[in-house]
Amino acid sequence: MTSMAxxxxxxxxxxxxxxxxxxxDDHEWDTIEAACARIIPTDHDPGAREAxxxxxxxxxxxxxxxxxxxxxxxxxxxxxxxxxxxWRARIADLQATYRQGVRDLDAGARERFGSDFVSLxxxxxxxxxxxxxxxxxxxxxxxxxxxxxxxxQVYAFDDGLAFFDALVAHTRQGFYGDPVYGGNAGRVGWRxxxxxxxxxxxxxxxxxxxxxxxxxxxxxxxxxxxxxRGADAS
Amino acid sequence: MEYxxxxxxxxxxxxxxxxxxxxxxxVLCEAGLKVVGLERGPWLxxxxxxxGDEIKFLNRTYxxxxxxxxxxTVRMDETExxxxxxxxxxxxxxxxxxxxxxxxxxxxxPSDFMMRTLHGDVEGASLADWPITYDDLxxxxxxxxxxxxxAGLDGADAYEPYRSTPYPxxxxxxxxxxxxFYSACEKLGINAMPIPQALITKPFRGRTPSNWTSFWNGYxxxxxxxxxxxxxxxxxxxxxxxxxxxxxxYVREVTVGPDGRARGVVYLDADGREIEQEASLVxxxxxxxxxxxxxxxxxxxxxxxxxxxSSGQVGRNATFHEYLFAVGxxxxxxxxxxxxxxxxxxxxxxxxxxxYDRGHIGGALIGASHVGQPINWNFxxxxxxxxxxxxxxxxFYNHAMKIGHxxxxxxxxxxxxxxxxxxxxxWGLPAARITHQAHPNDIRLAKWQVDKNVEILEAAGAWKxxxxxxxxxxxxxxxxHQHGTVRMGNDPAKTVLDKWCRAHDxxxxxxxxxxxxxxATGVNPTLTIMANAWRCADYISQVHAKEGAQR
Numbered sequence: 001m002t003s004m005a006x007x008x009x010x011x012x013x014x015x016x017x018x019x020x021x022x023x024x025d026d027h028e029w030d031t032i033e034a035a036c037a038r039i040i041p042t043d044h045d046p047g048a049r050e051a052x053x054x055x056x057x058x059x060x061x062x063x064x065x066x067x068x069x070x071x072x073x074x075x076x077x078x079x080x081x082x083x084x085x086x087w088r089a090r091i092a093d094l095q096a097t098y099r100q101g102v103r104d105l106d107a108g109a110r111e112r113f114g115s116d117f118v119s120l121x122x123x124x125x126x127x128x129x130x131x132x133x134x135x136x137x138x139x140x141x142x143x144x145x146x147x148x149x150x151x152x153q154v155y156a157f158d159d160g161l162a163f164f165d166a167l168v169a170h171t172r173q174g175f176y177g178d179p180v181y182g183g184n185a186g187r188v189g190w191r192x193x194x195x196x197x198x199x200x201x202x203x204x205x206x207x208x209x210x211x212x213x214x215x216x217x218x219x220x221x222x223x224x225x226x227x228x229r230g231a232d233a234s
Numbered sequence: 235m236e237y238x239x240x241x242x243x244x245x246x247x248x249x250x251x252x253x254x255x256x257x258x259x260x261v262l263c264e265a266g267l268k269v270v271g272l273e274r275g276p277w278l279x280x281x282x283x284x285x286g287d288e289i290k291f292l293n294r295t296y297x298x299x300x301x302x303x304x305x306x307t308v309r310m311d312e313t314e315x316x317x318x319x320x321x322x323x324x325x326x327x328x329x330x331x332x333x334x335x336x337x338x339x340x341x342x343x344p345s346d347f348m349m350r351t352l353h354g355d356v357e358g359a360s361l362a363d364w365p366i367t368y369d370d371l372x373x374x375x376x377x378x379x380x381x382x383x384x385a386g387l388d389g390a391d392a393y394e395p396y397r398s399t400p401y402p403x404x405x406x407x408x409x410x411x412x413x414x415f416y417s418a419c420e421k422l423g424i425n426a427m428p429i430p431q432a433l434i435t436k437p438f439r440g441r442t443p444s445n446w447t448s449f450w451n452g453y454x455x456x457x458x459x460x461x462x463x464x465x466x467x468x469x470x471x472x473x474x475x476x477x478x479x480x481x482x483x484y485v486r487e488v489t490v491g492p493d494g495r496a497r498g499v500v501y502l503d504a505d506g507r508e509i510e511q512e513a514s515l516v517x518x519x520x521x522x523x524x525x526x527x528x529x530x531x532x533x534x535x536x537x538x539x540x541x542x543x544s545s546g547q548v549g550r551n552a553t554f555h556e557y558l559f560a561v562g563x564x565x566x567x568x569x570x571x572x573x574x575x576x577x578x579x580x581x582x583x584x585x586x587x588x589x590y591d592r593g594h595i596g597g598a599l600i601g602a603s604h605v606g607q608p609i610n611w612n613f614x615x616x617x618x619x620x621x622x623x624x625x626x627x628x629x630f631y632n633h634a635m636k637i638g639h640x641x642x643x644x645x646x647x648x649x650x651x652x653x654x655x656x657x658x659x660x661w662g663l664p665a666a667r668i669t670h671q672a673h674p675n676d677i678r679l680a681k682w683q684v685d686k687n688v689e690i691l692e693a694a695g696a697w698k699x700x701x702x703x704x705x706x707x708x709x710x711x712x713x714x715h716q717h718g719t720v721r722m723g724n725d726p727a728k729t730v731l732d733k734w735c736r737a738h739d740x741x742x743x744x745x746x747x748x749x750x751x752x753x754a755t756g757v758n759p760t761l762t763i764m765a766n767a768w769r770c771a772d773y774i775s776q777v778h779a780k781e782g783a784q785r
């Protein structure tokens with residue numbers, strides 16, 4: 001067995017212009033692309049459609065060839081061992097989740113509007129997604145009106161997510177993730193929210209990419225901390 | 235099953251090469267002992283394997299322990315069936331949690347070692363004093379800070395306990411969110427300071443501070459700016475020629491001799507071969523969950539309830555430091571920026587000590603921090619999809635701040651780690667089952683402190699604040715902090731380890747990770763874990779090893 005430290009790098013980064021399908025059939029591709037475009041819609045800024053979120057999801061679901069990019073983004077790690085087994089099982093579960101999810105989107109669309117999901121207007125697509133999500137379509141952030149707040153984790157695994165939650169998580173990853181995975185084409189996601197982002201993963205390894213300029217440049221700790229000035233802090 | 239040739243016995247066998255195991259390896263190897271280190275996970279090479287890939291490091295299990303390989307189950311009490319949950323999934327790899335961490339490196343306070351003396355019996359809790367004091371540990375806190383690398387600001391913390399040494403390097407520069415935090419604290423009369431951090435900000439012991447990518451919390455650092463045992467103590471131990479490190483080797487049992495003493499361990503190597511390694515001393519350094527689990531898996535005629543468990547205390551009094559916080563959203567024009575910085579932006583010990591007027595005992599170190607990278611930046615209640623979601627990212631990604639604390643949770647005897655009767659790991663052995671319900675003091679402390687954090691955010695000018703409490707007493711395991719389960723103390727009937735972290739029942743078995751902590755402390759535990767491992771390793775090299783050699 002190859003040690004994880006020696007997993008070979010194979011393949012190449014995703015081509016941001018490609019619409020080659022590795023997992024979805026044409027109908028599934030079109031349906032997921034349409035759904036992604038309602039999760040992160042296009043407005044005066046690009047959305048999930050322009051970022052290629054469906055390409056990102058398609059590659060992820062195709063097996064375990066695109067799970068971990070090589071550190072420098074030159075290709076992908078060919079896994080082996082127990083972690084590879086875990087990912088094979090996880091991807092198989094997600095494949096089933098998405099296949100059924102597309103059927104559920106179409107079933108919901110036909111029941112309410114008499115045609116497949118891809119044929120619906122944006123408003124009707126939202127209605128189908130809303131129903132699938134089991135909650136009202138999110139309203140803008142408001143000053144008041146929140147309920148109880150669940151905690152959040154540093155990590156956000158997708159293991160065992162229901163279709164709608166997986167779709168939301170993966171659309172987000174396909175919008176903001178490193179372009180090596182096939183989404184965030186042209187780094188559009190980063191531009192939308194003002195994240196500089198590296199030109200390549202390699203640039204994050206050798207000091208080329210730096211956000212040092214975003215820290216405070218001129219400072220004196222005594223200005224920030226009264227205790228250092230001998231002032232009574234309490 | 236293929237069998238490998240049995241290796242020669244060694245002086246010391248260390249199981250788990252994370253924070254505590256690597257510290258012990260360094261100290262013992264430098265003292266001239268022959269050490270074999272076994273690590274379940276991989277031995278990655280930072281300069282080759284780490285980079286700023288958010289998907290790989292935060293959303294896929296490259297460093298985080300994979301829940302399908304190493305499942306955990308969780309329940310609140312014994313009436314529930316425990317459910318598989320990714321709870322406290324500290325990386326299982328050479329370097330352990332010091333590989334992916336932000337590097338909080340605060341010192342514990344003298345009060346942390348004497349909670350029972352200070353507060354007596356608290357109903358529903360099993361408060362205990364440590365068998366050591368802050369003064370016992372202080373020299374080792376300094377040793378770790380200076381050998382490992384630490385950034386801090388001398389004289390900034392008005393509540394700092396005695397230090398025998400200054401900080402090795404100055405703090406990282408403030409972020410704009412940090413500056414806003416400092417000014418809010420000044421307004422409220424709160425003593426804020428840079429939280430001591432496991433990184434270096436000037437050239438230090440061959441390392442250069444060169445990672446300014448801000449891909450920090452949760453990521454491996456390719457530069458060596460961050461202090462991790464993978465990048466420091468492991469190579470230093472190897473340089474002595476006395477350490478043999480075997481990665482991807484899964485220990486399934488500690489074996490014992492007819493006299494009940496530890497003989498060694500049985501492990502499965504990367505190719506699935508079963509191997510027994512014998513040693514004069516066995517040191518468990520797997521983390522409080524996994525060390526307890528391995529002891530419970532290691533049953534024998536001499537130890538029918540698990541290794542060194544005549545007290546029945548193995549696995550009990552587990553504490554987990556749930557992370558609680560408040561997020562502030564800002565609508566002014568000055569960006570705070572959500573991405574630059576080394577995650578931690580300043581904090582305060584002002585609320586750390588008990589003030590009975592608050593209605594609870596203990597307190598918290600608070601810290602302002604990053605909201606994170608674009609995919610995983612979050613605030614509770616953030617719209618999940620549609621234009622509201624897109625607007626929330628656009629409007630607030632660079633206009634948000636978080637102030638949080640790890641909860642100094644009370645030890646409770648029924649909060650424990652044991653073996654799940656159904657769920658198995660990828661090797662077919664029972665998963666660790668966690669039974670945990672917050673003590674009422676935990677809920678009160680969390681509420682008071684989160685409300686204080688809200689007050690600071692408001693003073694900083696937040697337009698909206700979002701508190702996260704521990705409302706229903708259910709911890710999510712959202713830190714990697716694990717303590718208790720194999721407590722140290724002077725009474726063999728009530729504790730598992732003596733004050734050197736040697737098992738009362740088995741005189742050549744030590745547990746050097748956070749499992750030995752009688753109480754959780756209110757600070758991030760790694761510095762205390764490493765200093766304690768160094769202290770005990772010193773004892774082993776000076777006393778115990780010589781005894782063993784004469785036997």
